[in-house]
Amino acid sequence: MSKETFDCVIVGGGPAGLGAALYAARDRFKTLVLEKFYPGGQINNTDRIENYPGFENISGPDLIEKMIGQVTKFGAQIKHGSEVTSLSKLDSGKIEIRCDGDVYMARSVILALGSSYRKLGVPGEEKFRLAGAGVSYCGTCDAPFFKDKIVAAVGGGNVAVEDTLHLAKFASEVTLVHRRQGFRATRILTEELMAKVNEPGSNLKLKPDTIVTAINGEEKVESVALKNVKTQTVEKLNCDGIFIFIGMVPNTEFLKGFIELSDNGFIKCDSAYLRTTVPGVFVAGDCRVGAAMQLVTAVSDGVLTAMMMKQYFRNPKWWTESVSDVLQPGGW
Amino acid sequence: MEFLTKEIFLQKVFNYEQNKEWKFEGELPCIIDFYADWCGPCKMVEPVLQELAQEYQGKLNIYRVDTDAQQELAAAFGIQSIPSLLFVPLNDKPQMAVGALPKNSIKKAMNEILNIAEN
Numbered sequence: 041m042s043k044e045t046f047d048c049v050i051v052g053g054g055p056a057g058l059g060a061a062l063y064a065a066r067d068r069f070k071t072l073v074l075e076k077f078y079p080g081g082q083i084n085n086t087d088r089i090e091n092y093p094g095f096e097n098i099s100g101p102d103l104i105e106k107m108i109g110q111v112t113k114f115g116a117q118i119k120h121g122s123e124v125t126s127l128s129k130l131d132s133g134k135i136e137i138r139c140d141g142d143v144y145m146a147r148s149v150i151l152a153l154g155s156s157y158r159k160l161g162v163p164g165e166e167k168f169r170l171a172g173a174g175v176s177y178c179g180t181c182d183a184p185f186f187k188d189k190i191v192a193a194v195g196g197g198n199v200a201v202e203d204t205l206h207l208a209k210f211a212s213e214v215t216l217v218h219r220r221q222g223f224r225a226t227r228i229l230t231e232e233l234m235a236k237v238n239e240p241g242s243n244l245k246l247k248p249d250t251i252v253t254a255i256n257g258e259e260k261v262e263s264v265a266l267k268n269v270k271t272q273t274v275e276k277l278n279c280d281g282i283f284i285f286i287g288m289v290p291n292t293e294f295l296k297g298f299i300e301l302s303d304n305g306f307i308k309c310d311s312a313y314l315r316t317t318v319p320g321v322f323v324a325g326d327c328r329v330g331a332a333m334q335l336v337t338a339v340s341d342g343v344l345t346a347m348m349m350k351q352y353f354r355n356p357k358w359w360t361e362s363v364s365d366v367l368q369p370g371g372w
Numbered sequence: 373m374e375f376l377t378k379e380i381f382l383q384k385v386f387n388y389e390q391n392k393e394w395k396f397e398g399e400l401p402c403i404i405d406f407y408a409d410w411c412g413p414c415k416m417v418e419p420v421l422q423e424l425a426q427e428y429q430g431k432l433n434i435y436r437v438d439t440d441a442q443q444e445l446a447a448a449f450g451i452q453s454i455p456s457l458l459f460v461p462l463n464d465k466p467q468m469a470v471g472a473l474p475k476n477s478i479k480k481a482m483n484e485i486l487n488i489a490e491n
Contacts (some may be wrong), residue, residue, distance in 0.1 A: 076474045077416035084412030101415055121420045121475035140476060172453040172470035179413040185452045
């Protein structure tokens with residue numbers, strides 16, 4: 041059984057984890073990234089990134105490949121297919137990380153666990169999701185299977201709008217169901233959506249102020265039940281599939297009892313230095329309280345934690361100090 | 373990992389043109405990964421399958437079906453969401469698992485569905 045010690049073990053190989061790994065490894069810290077699948081996380085589902093500075097348009101997988109190349113060049117090890125099952129703080133101050141039969145020791149841990157698709161929680165969702173029979177959470181992945189079919193989409197954020205526009209390229213008819221009137225998505229995306237909706241003979245329709253209450257069908261999705269939240273009117277929308285884009289939930293279940301989580305499962309931390317309630321354990325990206333859930337801010341979180349890790353190594357007592365406006369000894 | 377075309381599939385997995393009932397043509401249990409190049413989660417599963425193919429060489433075959441190039445095969449299995457992994461045991465009906473599974477979950481399914489003990 042491996043029990044190798046690292047300066048820095050990063051749990052999660054998405055943009056936050058790779059951002060942390062870049063800075064930690066480039067600073068010659070012995071760095072290991074443990075990734076449950078293969079690096080990338082949610083950003084792998086995006087085929088069009090236009091808001092990462094320096095890249096006018098790049099796909100998620102392409103950007104991740106570049107990030108992997110960059111961090112490994114500086115010596116970070118990435119172990120994919122490694123699911124962390126538990127963490128514990130030892131008397132020595134080190135942190136023990138258990139992972140698929142392997143055990144690693146770390147002076148510091150950065151939790152960059154990312155998040156998973158939030159479910160609607162309505163009847164029929166789980167049945168058709170498990171059967172691969174018309175419930176999907178990834179427009180980029182599954183839109184081509186709905187060529188010339190009728191689909192419903194749910195949500196009002198960036199992913200909902202972007203993936204609904206993508207769906208409209210394949211499906212004969214797309215109805216975007218949103219529980220409110222206005223969209224949370226950025227204006228540029230909302231404008232693109234509205235332009236498409238207002239095209240003569242558009243295959244894209246909106247159902248604002250409406251929620252999905254059930255997903256129905258025999259062997260596959262045949263319709264969804266809708267309810268207008270203002271008028272309480274109910275209706276049936278016949279469709280071959282439903283795409284659910286209603287945000288994310290943090291992947292923090294296994295940390296219960298080890299670290300303090302918010303009621304919604306996000307990891308509690310101080311927003312300046314991203315210190316969690318366990319000394320030596322930082323948090324970065326979507327899984328922390330107050331995350332902006334953006335690619336850039338995830339990377340930024342990762343970088344910040346790798347820098348703050350040095351401060352912790354210099355002075356472990358710093359962990360319990362309050363946020364200071366004094367530049368730390370020696371700067372960076 | 374071998375890529376399956378319709379012809380190879382009929383020969384090595386299931387000849388659905390000749391048989392109505394499931395009849396596995398292979399000599400080893402197999403996993404069939406239905407994927408597409410545009411699918412990010414599929415890219416995350418691929419290296420894990422590659423590792424398993426090496427680790428369990430001689431005990432199972434791992435095949436891949438490009439759902440874009442092999443639309444008839446994808447339609448034959450009613451694929452509407454990828455990645456989808458079809459676990460095919462030697463003497464029983466196959467079972468489909470939808471979504472990206474971590475390595476441990478794939479190993480668990482290999483054990484439970486394919487009767488392949490962990491190395």
